[in-house]
Amino acid sequence: MTDAFEPKITAFVCNWCTYAGADLTGTSRIKYQSNVRVLRLPCTGRIDFMLLAKAFARGADGIIVSGCHPNDCHYTSGNYHARRRWMVYRDLMDFMGIDTRRVTFSWVSAAEGARWAELVNEVTTSVRNLGPYAEYKELALAGVE
Amino acid sequence: MCPTKAIRFDQEDELVTLDVGAIVLSTGFKVMRTDQFPEYGYGAYPDVLDGLQFERLASASGPTLGAMRRPSDGKEPETVVFLACSGSRDRSKGVPYCSKICCMYTAKHAMLYKHKVHHGKAYVFYMDIRSGGKDYDEFVRRAIEEDDVKYIRGRVSRIYQEDGKLVVKGADTLQGGEPVEIRADMVVLATAVQAQDGSEELAQKLHVSYDPYHFFAESHPKLKPVETNTAGIFLAGACQAPRDIPETVAQASGAAAKVACLFSRDELTREPQVAVVNRIPGPTFSYCVGCFLCQSACPYQAIEQEEIRGRDGTLLKTLAKVNAGLCQGCGTCVATCRTKAIDIQGFSNEQIFAELMTL
Numbered sequence: 001m002t003d004a005f006e007p008k009i010t011a012f013v014c015n016w017c018t019y020a021g022a023d024l025t026g027t028s029r030i031k032y033q034s035n036v037r038v039l040r041l042p043c044t045g046r047i048d049f050m051l052l053a054k055a056f057a058r059g060a061d062g063i064i065v066s067g068c069h070p071n072d073c074h075y076t077s078g079n080y081h082a083r084r085r086w087m088v089y090r091d092l093m094d095f096m097g098i099d100t101r102r103v104t105f106s107w108v109s110a111a112e113g114a115r116w117a118e119l120v121n122e123v124t125t126s127v128r129n130l131g132p133y134a135e136y137k138e139l140a141l142a143g144v145e
Numbered sequence: 146m147c148p149t150k151a152i153r154f155d156q157e158d159e160l161v162t163l164d165v166g167a168i169v170l171s172t173g174f175k176v177m178r179t180d181q182f183p184e185y186g187y188g189a190y191p192d193v194l195d196g197l198q199f200e201r202l203a204s205a206s207g208p209t210l211g212a213m214r215r216p217s218d219g220k221e222p223e224t225v226v227f228l229a230c231s232g233s234r235d236r237s238k239g240v241p242y243c244s245k246i247c248c249m250y251t252a253k254h255a256m257l258y259k260h261k262v263h264h265g266k267a268y269v270f271y272m273d274i275r276s277g278g279k280d281y282d283e284f285v286r287r288a289i290e291e292d293d294v295k296y297i298r299g300r301v302s303r304i305y306q307e308d309g310k311l312v313v314k315g316a317d318t319l320q321g322g323e324p325v326e327i328r329a330d331m332v333v334l335a336t337a338v339q340a341q342d343g344s345e346e347l348a349q350k351l352h353v354s355y356d357p358y359h360f361f362a363e364s365h366p367k368l369k370p371v372e373t374n375t376a377g378i379f380l381a382g383a384c385q386a387p388r389d390i391p392e393t394v395a396q397a398s399g400a401a402a403k404v405a406c407l408f409s410r411d412e413l414t415r416e417p418q419v420a421v422v423n424r425i426p427g428p429t430f431s432y433c434v435g436c437f438l439c440q441s442a443c444p445y446q447a448i449e450q451e452e453i454r455g456r457d458g459t460l461l462k463t464l465a466k467v468n469a470g471l472c473q474g475c476g477t478c479v480a481t482c483r484t485k486a487i488d489i490q491g492f493s494n495e496q497i498f499a500e501l502m503t504l
């Protein structure tokens with residue numbers, strides 16, 4: 001048995017576009033990497049920084065944040081809030097020493113089942129190449145124990 | 146003018162402000178103009194019309210009282226060419242979607258023309274005939290079989306003027322792409338249906354979503370076709386997508402029924418997934434510090450200011466308060482709140498962190 005590294009990817013997706021899109025991937029019988037764990041939220045606008053930090057602390061090697069395309073937000077503008085926040089989070093994470101290459105911000109609509117598979121495959125491959133993300137987890141746990 | 150003085154000519158526009166419980170958006174559509182087609186003369190030829198102009202020409206209350214007279218010289222056109230899909234289903238120069246109504250009204254136009262000019266010739270260039278609907282295909286067959294309208298499957302590459310005629314150059318793709326040239330007296334372009342001017346601004350004003358072409362978006366394509374994502378705002382007609390009159394009337398009836406349902410109840414029902422601002426006993430009353438960042442983030446104006454007053458009426462604190470009737474539960478306020486005073490039922494921090502802990 002080989003100990004090939006299988007990255008853990010946490011995906012924060014919105015209920016209306018990406019979650020529905022990922023559902024379509026399944027009903028379309030499209031295969032994709034099984035490394036992703038999907039967390040459904042009403043909207044990407046619901047995502048705050050603590051969720052991303054916690055995911056890394058709990059052992060995620062990579063994160064996907066995906067919602068509706070611009071103009072398509074079920075809630076009119078949540079995806080714009082998410083995009084603006086992501087600009088700030090990225091700098092903040094970078095400042096804190098988090099590897100921002102491990103976070104992918106994307107848009108997948110409810111009609112883009114194939115795009116979801118592509119996205120997960122891309123991210124899984126790139127995170128696999130980056131290797132396991134132990135540093136942050138160790139740091140986060142060091143404070144607790 | 147009017148012998149019974151039924152029209153008041155001194156009436157002026159006025160702005161009326163109303164408080165309403167529901168809004169039905171039914172602002173309709175527009176069509177692409179002929180001047181948007183360089184290959185068809187950029188709107189320079191007066192006898193190249195769009196569908197709406199032909200509609201006026203054929204109308205008994207139109208400028209010619211319904212007589213078929215072409216605009217340039219008022220002569221009766223002997224040969225008329227109709228071009229379906231002018232700008233529709235054209236990713237490169239027009240819109241990618243099907244405008245849906247043109248196949249049917251083009252058949253109607255060709256028939257109207259033939260009924261008025263019996264010896265005239267009518268040609269229709271088309272990509273596909275999309276005549277789905279009750280008795281719709283029969284209608285098109287009637288145009289072809291009874292009224293002798295010539296349907297040619299193929300596109301028209303160019304129209305130009307020569308010796309007082311409009312030369313229409315196209316191809317017949319059912320004859321192996323053989324070039325076709327028709328010397329016409331009048332051409333009618335069934336131009337693409339587009340969202341009404343100002344739709345985007347209107348949608349933003351009302352917080353209604355819209356698609357990339359600025360048609361208003363329904364709440365759910367199958368299950369909520371007349372609702373928008375904003376409670377109390379409904380859709381009817383071509384402002385949502387290209388559609389004909391029967392569909393518009395059906396949808397408008399649906400919207401009207403939804404409004405009647407809304408108004409017939411004494412209390413509003415809502416999804417339980419709404420935001421709440423926490424409340425704790427005084428003197429703090431809530432973690433909310435009254436910064437109201439949530440208020441500016443809320444797309445639905447669902448966050449109000451609530452004043453907490455002491456027994457003597459002095460103002461102790463101003464807190465955010467969610468109007469649960471307006472809140473749609475997106476949670477954008479939750480991510481915005483600095484003090485974590487606001488949370489969303491069903492997707493609370495506690496619940497989401499619990500999910501994260503199992504990763």
Ligand SMILES: Cc1cc2nc3c(=O)[nH]c(=O)nc-3n(C[C@H](O)[C@H](O)[C@H](O)COP(=O)(O)OP(=O)(O)OC[C@H]3O[C@@H](n4cnc5c(N)ncnc54)[C@H](O)[C@@H]3O)c2cc1C
Pocket residue numbers: 171172173174176195196197200246250253341347381382383384388389390391393
């Ligand atoms: C050439 C042609 C021929 C057609 N023939 C047929 C046919 O034979 N049979 C058929 O079933 N369908 C036909 N149709 C389709 C038909 O026109 C549409 O289905 C129908 O008009 C849609 O109705 P509506 O009320 O949604 O929009 P519209 O008819 O466009 O009405 C919208 C109204 O809202 C007003 N408005 C817009 N913005 C505002 C605002 N901000 N404030 C206040 N008012 C506003 C507009 O002035 C307009 O009066 C044809 C269409 C064309 C282009």
